[in-house]
Amino acid sequence: MLFKDQLEFVTQHIKKNKLRVFMTVLAATMGCAFLIVLASVGFGLQDSIRKDILSNEKVTKIQVYGETQFTDEQIKGIEKMEHVETVLETISVNATARSYFEDRDTSSELFVTNMHDFKQVSDKLFEGKYPTKPTEIIVGYNFGQTLLNDADREIIEEKNKKAETEGTYYDGKEEGYKESLVGKEIELSLLPYEADTKESKKMTYTIVGIMKEPSYDWMIDNKVYMSTEQQSALVSNLSAVSDVKEEEIFYSEINIFADTMENVKPILEKLKEKGYSVYSVTEQLEEIDVVFLVLKIGLIFVGTIAVLIASIGIFNTMTMAVTERTREIGVLKAIGASPKLIQRLFLMESTFIGILGTVIAVAISYAISFTANALLPVILKTATGEDAFVSTDITFSLIPWQLVIIASTISIGVAMISGYRPARKATKIDVIQALRQEL
Structure with a gap:
């Protein structure tokens, strides 16, 4: 079975159950978007603090x-x-x-x-x-x-x-x-x-x-x-x-x-060896990076829980898909389709749901991030009455490409894992029993 035919097989069955697939994709989108937006707060606050420190101190x-x-x-x-x-x-x-x-x-x-x-x-x-x-x-x-x-x-x-x-x-x-x-x-x-x-x-x-x-x-x-x-x-x-x-x-x-910035640390070490009391903004930045690394890992972990909750919907959708297509699976096996091919077809479907949900989630996350950064100074001004917040460059949410890669890997990976069990179940369907099933 050619790869083109495999794709056509998957898309045909997705089109037959548009509403169910739509709700599953929506759940995957919400989970992935929550992960990205939540973690972006950690990246945004770190960026704001770094900019604030560097605006007052030369890094060298x-x-x-x-x-x-x-x-x-x-x-x-x-x-x-x-x-x-x-x-x-x-x-x-x-x-x-x-x-x-x-x-x-x-x-x-x-x-x-x-x-x-x-x-x-x-x-x-x-x-x-x-x-x-x-x-x-x-x-x-x-x-x-x-x-x-x-x-x-x-x-x-x-x-x-x-x-x-x-x-x-x-x-x-x-x-x-x-x-x-x-x-x-x-x-x-x-x-x-x-x-x-x-x-x-x-x-x-x-x-x-x-x-x-x-x-x-x-x-x-x-x-x-x-x-x-x-x-x-x-x-x-x-x-x-x-x-x-x-x-x-x-x-x-x-x-x-x-x-150069790279030579600040060697100079600091030599001065400390000679007994001088020294301070460099690079040391402060290193401490801040460690603190925010722990914070970002925690936020990503919490966001991953939302993705895992969304995976329940993918698992249920794929389980129902296997049950509904029992006769089709029997026909595929009867004409010589291998268990690996059948497993691949269902994994492709769960992966498609994961990819589509991730793409939409990334777009939504960037929109939410942009809106939050634009509205935050206005909200702070309204709450405090201070005009300084409007002119202050505060980054509440920042989505670097590394976060997109991490979130996409988690979201798509969880979608594939969610579809693995139903896909394995499809390979174990008996051909005779499947063919006897009424249409």
């Missing part, structure tokens, strides 16, 4: 921490390590930076760094340029927002009280200095963290650049960055108002940038 970046400032020998040793592209030392000043502009002032963190290296590894500025002179500085995106005068503070206090009565909070974004700060001169003093200390004398700096907007709406970036050439002036100012030792004024953090 390694942070190295020290209790005090790193020595030149330590930095040179790190620079000589294989696959290290750039080493940027960022020095945190152990004091609050007080900035004064017109009748406004603000407090912020102060960092000292090599501006040439800082420019090489940093993103493009929101406004302005990188400093080229010792008295030029860069400030965070929200620096102007935090520059407040007495009138602003009174307004913010009133709005905070009103927000508290409504069960919300006010972030103060409507106040502060609203014009461009690029090219403006500010006076900056230092206030040590120790109690009973005075501010240092004020130093004049020119703002030449504004950092990019933070990735999160709730983040307030009003940091101040200046050149390492100002270290001696900072030490002198702090020493005049505080007994803090020079080695306690600065705390270093080294950011190492590997040439």
Whole structure:
């Protein structure tokens, strides 16, 4: 019996029982679609978290921490390590930076760094340029927002009280200095963290650049960055108002940038061997991948249960098909059809049901995934009243090709297994008894 004839034999019997086959395919479709959609939530959430982390961190970046400032020998040793592209030392000043502009002032963190290296590894500025002179500085995106005068503070206090009565909070974004700060001169003093200390004398700096907007709406970036050439002036100012030792004024953090993502892990291992405290976003991503791998396996397992429930319908349909075609099976055996051929005919029918149900399920799953991703931000905005959800790139459901392959294999495999028992039963039908059966 030619393969073409086998297909025709199967399709003829499917057409005779359209309603029964349709309901069986529908059950298989629902089971497979449930599996894909359920597992897609795990893939979608993982993708969202990975994007969120990578939007704030460069994947080739390694942070190295020290209790005090790193020595030149330590930095040179790190620079000589294989696959290290750039080493940027960022020095945190152990004091609050007080900035004064017109009748406004603000407090912020102060960092000292090599501006040439800082420019090489940093993103493009929101406004302005990188400093080229010792008295030029860069400030965070929200620096102007935090520059407040007495009138602003009174307004913010009133709005905070009103927000508290409504069960919300006010972030103060409507106040502060609203014009461009690029090219403006500010006076900056230092206030040590120790109690009973005075501010240092004020130093004049020119703002030449504004950092990019933070990735999160709730983040307030009003940091101040200046050149390492100002270290001696900072030490002198702090020493005049505080007994803090020079080695306690600065705390270093080294950011190492590997040439490729693949070389981040080898560099991390070498740094740990040398006793450095290190952090890389790749380690966090590995931990997240392990957690979501377990989650996705669990979701696929739960989805597979739905497919197994659908397999009951396939089993019943194929069992009825064997019973209804007993005489046809007898005729096939009488004209020389082998048991393997008869078994193959019924397995082809159950496989066809599985394939058709899977194809429809994949199409439906993609439609549900697209709709869920489109509606989720709107639903969250309606529920919370926050406009930020509309502009946020949240992936609730993601269907990669690997998930389609896994779900299709499970669905079609279960359909074939469901049809195997009835197919075996068909091969054991007695020819004489089958031919005696009334039409």
